Amino acid sequence: MLTSALSIKGVSRSFGGVLAVDDVSFEVAEGSLCALIGPNGAGKTTLFNAVTNIFPPTTGNVTCFGHALRDMEAASIARLGLIRTFQSARVFPGMTVLENVLAGGHLRTRSNPLAQMFYLPSARRDESRLRKKAEALLDLIGLSHMAEVAATDLPMGAQKTLEVARALMAEPRLLLLDEPAAGLNDTETAEIANLLCAIRDAGATILVVEHNMSLVMGIADHVVVLDAGRVIADGTPGEVQADRRVIEAYIGMEG
Amino acid sequence: MLGLIEALIGGIIQGGVYAAIALGFSLVFRVTGVVNLSQGAFSVLGAMGMYFCQVKFGIPILLSVIIAVLGTALFAAIVGATAFVPAVFRLPVSNTLMLTAGLLTFFEGVTLVVWGNQPYALPTFSGEAPILLAGIRIPTQGLWLSSGSLAIIVGLWWLLHRTRMGQALLASAENPLAARLMGVNVGRMMVLAFALAAGIGALTGVLFAPVAAIQFDSGRMLSTSGFIAVAIGGMGTFGGAVVGGLILGIAGQLAAFYVSSLFATSLSLALLIVVLIWRPAGLFRAGAVQRVDVRVNSIIHRALVRLPGRAAIALGGVLLAVFGCLPLLPLPPGVISSLAISMIIFLAVLGLDVLMGYTGQVSLGQAGFMAIGAYAAAILATTHEWPPLLATLAAMGLSLVCAFALSLVTGRLRGHYLALATLTFGLLVDSLTVGLIDLTGGPSGLVGIPSFAIGSFEFDSSEQMYYLALGIAAVVIVLLEGGMRSSFGRSLQAVRTDQLAAAALGVNVPAVKLAALCISSALASLAGSLYAFQFHFLSPEMVSTPRSFDFISMLVLGGEGTLIGGLLGALFLTMLPTLVQSLAVYKTIVSGLLLVGAILLLPEGLFGRMALFVARRWTSGARGKE
Numbered sequence: 002m003l004t005s006a007l008s009i010k011g012v013s014r015s016f017g018g019v020l021a022v023d024d025v026s027f028e029v030a031e032g033s034l035c036a037l038i039g040p041n042g043a044g045k046t047t048l049f050n051a052v053t054n055i056f057p058p059t060t061g062n063v064t065c066f067g068h069a070l071r072d073m074e075a076a077s078i079a080r081l082g083l084i085r086t087f088q089s090a091r092v093f094p095g096m097t098v099l100e101n102v103l104a105g106g107h108l109r110t111r112s113n114p115l116a117q118m119f120y121l122p123s124a125r126r127d128e129s130r131l132r133k134k135a136e137a138l139l140d141l142i143g144l145s146h147m148a149e150v151a152a153t154d155l156p157m158g159a160q161k162t163l164e165v166a167r168a169l170m171a172e173p174r175l176l177l178l179d180e181p182a183a184g185l186n187d188t189e190t191a192e193i194a195n196l197l198c199a200i201r202d203a204g205a206t207i208l209v210v211e212h213n214m215s216l217v218m219g220i221a222d223h224v225v226v227l228d229a230g231r232v233i234a235d236g237t238p239g240e241v242q243a244d245r246r247v248i249e250a251y252i253g254m255e256g
Numbered sequence: 257m258l259g260l261i262e263a264l265i266g267g268i269i270q271g272g273v274y275a276a277i278a279l280g281f282s283l284v285f286r287v288t289g290v291v292n293l294s295q296g297a298f299s300v301l302g303a304m305g306m307y308f309c310q311v312k313f314g315i316p317i318l319l320s321v322i323i324a325v326l327g328t329a330l331f332a333a334i335v336g337a338t339a340f341v342p343a344v345f346r347l348p349v350s351n352t353l354m355l356t357a358g359l360l361t362f363f364e365g366v367t368l369v370v371w372g373n374q375p376y377a378l379p380t381f382s383g384e385a386p387i388l389l390a391g392i393r394i395p396t397q398g399l400w401l402s403s404g405s406l407a408i409i410v411g412l413w414w415l416l417h418r419t420r421m422g423q424a425l426l427a428s429a430e431n432p433l434a435a436r437l438m439g440v441n442v443g444r445m446m447v448l449a450f451a452l453a454a455g456i457g458a459l460t461g462v463l464f465a466p467v468a469a470i471q472f473d474s475g476r477m478l479s480t481s482g483f484i485a486v487a488i489g490g491m492g493t494f495g496g497a498v499v500g501g502l503i504l505g506i507a508g509q510l511a512a513f514y515v516s517s518l519f520a521t522s523l524s525l526a527l528l529i530v531v532l533i534w535r536p537a538g539l540f541r542a543g544a545v546q547r548v549d550v551r552v553n554s555i556i557h558r559a560l561v562r563l564p565g566r567a568a569i570a571l572g573g574v575l576l577a578v579f580g581c582l583p584l585l586p587l588p589p590g591v592i593s594s595l596a597i598s599m600i601i602f603l604a605v606l607g608l609d610v611l612m613g614y615t616g617q618v619s620l621g622q623a624g625f626m627a628i629g630a631y632a633a634a635i636l637a638t639t640h641e642w643p644p645l646l647a648t649l650a651a652m653g654l655s656l657v658c659a660f661a662l663s664l665v666t667g668r669l670r671g672h673y674l675a676l677a678t679l680t681f682g683l684l685v686d687s688l689t690v691g692l693i694d695l696t697g698g699p700s701g702l703v704g705i706p707s708f709a710i711g712s713f714e715f716d717s718s719e720q721m722y723y724l725a726l727g728i729a730a731v732v733i734v735l736l737e738g739g740m741r742s743s744f745g746r747s748l749q750a751v752r753t754d755q756l757a758a759a760a761l762g763v764n765v766p767a768v769k770l771a772a773l774c775i776s777s778a779l780a781s782l783a784g785s786l787y788a789f790q791f792h793f794l795s796p797e798m799v800s801t802p803r804s805f806d807f808i809s810m811l812v813l814g815g816e817g818t819l820i821g822g823l824l825g826a827l828f829l830t831m832l833p834t835l836v837q838s839l840a841v842y843k844t845i846v847s848g849l850l851l852v853g854a855i856l857l858l859p860e861g862l863f864g865r866m867a868l869f870v871a872r873r874w875t876s877g878a879r880g881k882e
Contacts, residue, residue, distance in 0.1 A: 079762030
């Protein structure tokens with residue numbers, strides 16, 4: 002068994018008496034691509050927000066690479082190497098596409114603001130290193146030709162991939178993606194799937210929330226199914242697909 | 257004991273005034289989600305109208321009141337429909353807040369042009385002699401005032417809860433979308449709320465003017481007190497507005513009674529700071545202020561102004577050459593000194609650009625740091641005979657300490673509360689510059705401030721000060737440009753638009769805000785020190801809160817997030833009244849109109865527009881759109 006990148010133990014979160022996430026536990030092995038799926042309203046995003054302390058868990062513990070996340074600020078969590086994206090693409094308005102990706106490199110900046118202000122050679126080298134990397138990432142997601150465009154002028158699908166590129170710029174050890182394929186067409190979804198596999202093969206661990214079963218089943222190493230705030234299945238894609246409760250949760254919802 | 261009771265009664269009367277103004281705030285805030293900083297100006301307009309009807313034309317009191325109140329409401333309806341409401345629909349909250357600051361200046365300008373700058377005192381409604389009740393003196397106008405405030409409170413309650421129009425207003429406040437689906441014209445309701453608040457303000461002003469001389473800029477003080485009352489009580493609650501107003505009034509009068517009237521303002525401001533720290537949302541929780549949720553997506557942003565590196569260097573070189581040669585032209589001495597002043601003020605605007613333009617932290621307290629810089633340097637150089645350079649540096653150090661203290665309060669605040677906290681800070685500094693007479697010379701000011709000097713070289717002419725400020729500005733711009741085009745600048749901008757996403761990428765949001773505040777306050781402090789050395793004289797109103805509003809006008813007019821833009825704004829607003837002396841009386845109205853116009857029509861500012869034009873030329877033929 003590989004070591005665990007993210008370990009969620011007995012996490013619950015309630016909003017004014019409504020239990021949105023109910024005693025959830027699972028592990029994400031280092032280097033794996035884990036998918037968290039479930040019907041609408043199953044509590045997937047709430048679980049993400051609980052893990053990253055945006056809405057801290059009411060009870061339970063989360064550890065990331067052995068560090069307990071309780072009471073940690075969002076920025077400190079990011080410093081552990083856990084980088085997340087948001088369900089509604091949150092690119093920075095008022096910045097270009099390239100600047101958005103560069104903004105993701107905050108943690109990878111080696112020079113300090115004073116050095117940047119005084120144009121010290123170290124700062125300029127650092128900036129051009131970051132810039133090359135950002136350009137390479139834009140190339141990877143096929144947005145190089147849009148580098149100088151205002152990020153908010155991109156179509157929604159491109160904004161979502163841009164957000165993934167921005168997260169990659171931070172060189173995450175563990176990447177939490179919240180519905181990266183929502184609102185994308187089939188081609189774009191396939192591209193995202195390829196991108197996710199490439200990220201995992203490059204050594205990062207990924208936990209992806211996805212609504213779309215077919216995307217996830219093809220690429221995930223490990224699938225956790227959430228329904229009404231509880232884990233109803235946890236295993237390989239094959240095991241999960243065969244699980245009666247999973248089928249009920251999905252068919253039941255759609256029927 | 258009698259004195260205490262009289263102070264309490266005075267507090268209740270004063271509190272009634274604040275409560276009535278706070279109600280106007282709350283009404284507009286509930287329906288539009290924006291704090292209308294121009295609320296206090298309606299009281300001034302009402303009082304001025306009343307004066308002219310009653311004293312000039314001899315119209316009977318009651319009729320005069322009606323004319324003044326309806327006239328103000330009608331004027332407000334026009335302004336609301338043409339400027340305020342369109343902004344509410346189109347712009348993010350912080351810009352709308354700035355727009356209302358522009359409206360405040362505009363209303364002051366109107367008052368100045370129509371009625372001049374002398375104070376007006378209305379006759380009391382029923383004689384000067386106070387009523388004696390068991391040995392306690394109660395001024396009769398106080399009775400008119402408190403019954404007037406009571407009538408406003410009851411009348412507003414009746415209007416909102418017992419009439420169809422009031423129901424439509426409340427519906428627009430709680431769920432604009434649903435209200436629209438039910439056939440309520442939300443835009444019209446916003447105009448109505450704005451006009452109604454103006455009417456309330458005018459009525460308060462009419463009742464208040466006989467006990468306090470009103471002049472064109474009294475609206476600022478009233479707006480501020482009302483804003484503070486609302487913040488103490490809780491924004492958007494009508495009960496909170498009334499309680500907040502009364503608390504503020506009574507606390508002020510008691511402070512004046514027990515301590516000194518000089519520090520009454522400081523104490524009520526300290527009260528506000530306590531409330532902001534202890535219960536940032538005010539004493540009363542607002543029932544349902546849905547506007548925030550509804551408006552969360554309205555982050556419409558100005559077009560991106562990005563000059564390619566070489567274009568920026570070329571432009572900077574040209575600008576430096578032009579400004580370096582300006583004093584060589586045969587200009588009258590007055591113009592040279594205005595140029596020097598513009599350049600000094602530009603330093604403070606530069607700081608504000610880092611804080612507001614890049615980091616998105618609204619600041620209505622920039623003049624506070626200018627005042628600290630000006631007074632600290634002037635006192636050290638004059639009373640303690642420190643060398644001016646050392647005094648200036650020490651003043652910057654003091655400003656940084658104050659910035660750090662301020663950040664402890666403002667760190668968690670956003671939007672309106674941040675604006676309020678910075679405004680409070682500025683006013684607190686104002687009241688100290690007036691109150692600490694032994695140190696600052698009080699209202700009459702400090703004289704005999706030496707010229708700025710580095711070693712034995714004295715900058716004793718305006719021309720030398722101009723070159724000094726130009727040199728500093730050029731160096732600061734080059735340094736800031738380096739920071740803004742790197743990781744540091746990107747983290748500032750990330751914080752401006754999305755603090756949550758920035759934090760998720762590892763940006764230490766409080767540290768970034770503190771850094772921006774430090775840069776901003778250090779530059780304001782430097783500008784203040786140079787300002788004092790330039791004039792050789794310093795009085796509180798030279799560096800008081802209206803300056804903060806000027807800085808914002810200059811920044812918005814020139815272009816936020818452009819660094820150099822503020823220079824255009826500073827030059828324009830400083831030079832205009834000097835160049836056209838006969839038009840000096842129009843300065844305020846023009847400044848207000850420019851700010852409102854720039855926010856509505858030119859979000860990139862003058863420099864931003866020019867830079868966009870240059871950038872397009874520079875990359876013309878190249879790929880992509882702007």
